[in-house]
Each structure stands twice: as C-alpha cells, then as structure tokens.
Amino acid sequence: xxxxxxxxxxxxxxxxxxxxxxxxxxxxxxxxxxxxxxxxxxxxxxxxxxxxxxxxxxxxxxxxxxxxxxxxxxxxxxxxxxxxxxxxxxxxxxxxxxxxxxxxxxxxxxxxxxxxxxxxxxxxxxxxxxxxxxxxxxxxxxxxxxxxxxxxxxxxxxxxxxxxxxxxxxxxxxxxxxxxxxxxxxxxxxxxxxxxxxxxxxxxxxxxxxxxxxxxxxxxxxxxxxxxxxxxxxxxxxxxxxxxxxxxxxxxxxxxxxxxxxxxxxxxxxxxxxxxxxxxxxxxxxxxxxxxxxxxxxxxxxxxxxxxxxxxxxxxxxxxxxxxxxxxxxxxxxx
Numbered sequence: 001x002x003x004x005x006x007x008x009x010x011x012x013x014x015x016x017x018x019x020x021x022x023x024x025x026x027x028x029x030x031x032x033x034x035x036x037x038x039x040x041x042x043x044x045x046x047x048x049x050x051x052x053x054x055x056x057x058x059x060x061x062x063x064x065x066x067x068x069x070x071x072x073x074x075x076x077x078x079x080x081x082x083x084x085x086x087x088x089x090x091x092x093x094x095x096x097x098x099x100x101x102x103x104x105x106x107x108x109x110x111x112x113x114x115x116x117x118x119x120x121x122x123x124x125x126x127x128x129x130x131x132x133x134x135x136x137x138x139x140x141x142x143x144x145x146x147x148x149x150x151x152x153x154x155x156x157x158x159x160x161x162x163x164x165x166x167x168x169x170x171x172x173x174x175x176x177x178x179x180x181x182x183x184x185x186x187x188x189x190x191x192x193x194x195x196x197x198x199x200x201x202x203x204x205x206x207x208x209x210x211x212x213x214x215x216x217x218x219x220x221x222x223x224x225x226x227x228x229x230x231x232x233x234x235x236x237x238x239x240x241x242x243x244x245x246x247x248x249x250x251x252x253x254x255x256x257x258x259x260x261x262x263x264x265x266x267x268x269x270x271x272x273x274x275x276x277x278x279x280x281x282x283x284x285x286x287x288x289x290x291x292x293x294x295x296x297x298x299x300x301x302x303x304x305x306x307x308x309x310x311x312x313x314x315x316x317x318x319x320x321x322x323x324x325x326x327x328x329x330x331x332x333x334x335x
Contacts, residue, residue: 049259057215057229060238061206065178069185070159071236072202075115076195077152080235083115089231090114096288103288111227116148119232123214124201133201136194143193151193158189163237183207250275270294 061068074080078092086093087104088111095104124137140148158175165172175188185203187196205211215228233239240249248254255272258264274280274290283289305311314320321328 052259055233055238055242056209057206057212057233058209060233060236061203061211062183064236064238065183065185065203066159066162066176067237068206069187069199069203070156070163071232072120072199073152073156073159073195074235075119075232076198077149077156078116079153079156080115082113082231082235096285098285098288098292101288101292113228113231118228119215120198120202123205123211124198126210126214127201127205130201133197136197136201139194140198147193150191151195154189155187155192155195155199158187159185251281270297 057068071080075083078084082089084092086095087107087109090109090113094102097103097105121137121141124133127133140151143151158173162173162176164170177186178184179186183203184200187199202211205214212229215232216223217225217228230239243249243254244252246259247257248259253269253272253276255275256265256268271290271294274293275286280286280289300307
C-alpha cells in the first residue's frame, strides 16, 4: 500500500478540531415525521385510487335487464364464456395452450361450475311459494339435454339480435320488449318451452338481490369467495362497460392501469405491450404465449454474465470509466 493512501486513511480518522453546533435529535425526528405525514395525506388525496362502489348482480339486472336475461339464457344453454372456458371450471375445452404445453388441462378442474345448474336452476329452487316456477323447472329438468339446449338457444337468439341492433343504433328486434315500469323482459319466440318462465323468475330474483346471495359459496363466517357472481357478471356486459370506462381493457393496456386518472404499475408495460401486437393480439392463447416470451426474456437477462459477446460489452464500451472518472484519475495518480 502506498504511503499516500496510508496518510489519507489516517486523515480520515483524525480527531475533529473544528467547532460544534447544538443539535436536537428529538425535535428533528418530530419535524421529519410531521412532514412525511403531511406529504402522505396530500399525495393520497391527489393520487389515490377512487373508492368506487362494487358491481352487483342486482345492479346489473336493474340497469341492463335485457343483457342480464341474455346472459342467463346462455348459461342455461351452456354457450356462455364460463360454460365453454375449460379448466379450472369444466372440461369443455383444453384452456390456454402452446405447442405441447397444456397447463390448465394438466392442473384439471379444481373449481367445478355447471352454469345451468349453479347460475340458474339452483338459485331458482330457493324461491319459495311459486308453484308456476317450480313446474317450469321440473319440466326443464325432465326434458332431454338436446331439447333443453334448443329451448335456451331459441330464447337467447332474439335477445342477442336485440342487443346487437341497439349497439349499432338500428331498430331493435321487435320480438323483445322491456316494461319500463317493472323492468320485466318479454321475448316472443317459438319452441322455448319453460325457459321464459325460468328467466322471468331469475330476473325477479336478481332484482331483489337474492341471486347475489345464492351464488356465494363460502361456508365461512366472512364471505371471501366471489367466483360465481363475478363469472356470471363477466358473461354479461356490465363489467366490460365499467372496465372500458376506466381504460382497463386489454386493448387499452389495462394490465398496467388502475382505476382513476393515473396509470398504475408502469413497469408492467413490458408484459402489456405484447398484447397489442400480432400474433398475440388475435390469439386465443395470448396469455400463455406472452408468459413464455417473458420467461425466455427473463432467463436471457439472468444469463447475461454467461453469454459470450454480450458479457464483454462493458469492457469494449467502457462507459463506467467515464462515470467513475474521478476514481480512475485518483488511482492513476497513486500508481
């Protein structure tokens, strides 16, 4: 070790012979805590997420009765997104997959859901003192599966046309009418069997708030499992409308956003950007494809110290010498 470096170390540890100034550590602590608390409150008021009221099936059925009944008919027919999703809810599809990777299929059905029974029939069986509704349910359950599906699809078709016409600002399908006073939905269609009676009962149950409670499955004191209500609402249009208004949809970079006017986790742009480009944008397996891409990129980043050529870039482009120029200048003097 050079004499110059040794002398500097002695100077660093030499006794201070200058003046002293009184310092109140407790006072400084209280001032610091007060300033931090004030900033926390101010920033919370300015930048915190809004406390929006949660969506409910009762709200959905009152605001969008046609959309609710349409979703209910699809659940009954087994054609909704939840009914055809696959694991972990049912075996109707293989779920997200890429090449030989089928993670959803491998993990299996862990949260079984039969949309016709869980979303429609079981809740309707809880309605007391309604013999007409109970006879309709019995008739529906006694029919062959092919007949039940045909009834539900025949009932849902005019409703889907009505919603499409409304969205495109066309004259709505006259086979569907909504009573503005009661909110009841009437569908004029042939070969629908007992489905109109069942859907009318389901709409009444939903408007009363009873369907929200019927779809909760937890047996604990505190209700924490909202899977079924959320899936049912996701098959309709209420959640999609709220998400679009808050810029939370996938084509709105929703993964990295949050409710309100300000973006959330901006570091998630690296994940979200893949959903905006092909082939991921149009793929039904976008989720697993994006995760594979990010997994490969993350692995490559971890392996940078072991990749020839890339690991030598700092030596070939010595930017660090410019950043730490004072250190290297001092080192050269000592040498």
